[in-house]
């Protein structure tokens with residue numbers, strides 16, 4: 001279920017609004033220009049989180065003060081002990097869309113925040129998650145400790161066959177790595193002559209550059225079969241870079257090397 005809930009720019013940075021989507025109350029928060037959608041119902045006793053306060057990427061419930069990270073739904077402070085379900089947000093043109101699971105649970109758009117074992121691979125398989133991240137070219141210059149520091153910011157999401165994960169022309173929220181299944185890269189999806197550009201399998205990333213900026217996606221990505229992806233949101237990643245400048249320097253080295261290689265190819 002995808003619903004357009006408003007236009008880009010209508011929600012001021014640092015504010016939260018609530019929307020009714022498929023009978024469900026969903027909160028949308030603007031964190032420094034990045035949008036995050038999550039259940040508007042506090043998991044403690046059900047108060048509206050849209051009436052709470054947003055401090056950076058953490059929302060505080062107005063009733064008893066539970067605090068949640070809006071990007072991942074993870075509980076930052078109790079009394080709540082269960083995380084929030086979070087949802088995909090896409091910007092298409094100037095429209096803001098929120099994706100919710102269908103009633104049959106077949107879309108897999110929502111992250112599994114309420115289930116801690118699925119909310120973040122960091123909680124279940126930190127070593128394997130670090131290995132997955134190590135295979136992302138953008139992270140190729142990072143040492144083990146740096147990779148480990150990124151694990152906490154990952155989440156896992158399941159997509160059903162035929163589900164569009166990324167839409168060409170929209171701005172994505174960040175990086176994905178295929179953990180299982182297969183996805184296809186398609187140019188011109190929805191047009192008269194869509195073309196499959198590539199098929200990505202386990203271990204292959206997409207949306208690397210979306211970690212660094214909100215550029216429009218150059219192609220759509222669609223699941224060919226039920227597929228599980230590891231994800232990382234841009235806002236969370238950039239906030240981490242600000243705290244860890246050495247990490248940012250290593251990423252710059254990778255980007256500089258890529259630029260040099262591209263220049264060499266152009267000269268040849």
Ligand code: FES
Pocket residue numbers: 042043044045046047061062063064065066078079080
């Ligand atoms: S209802 Fe949110 S903290 Fe109690």
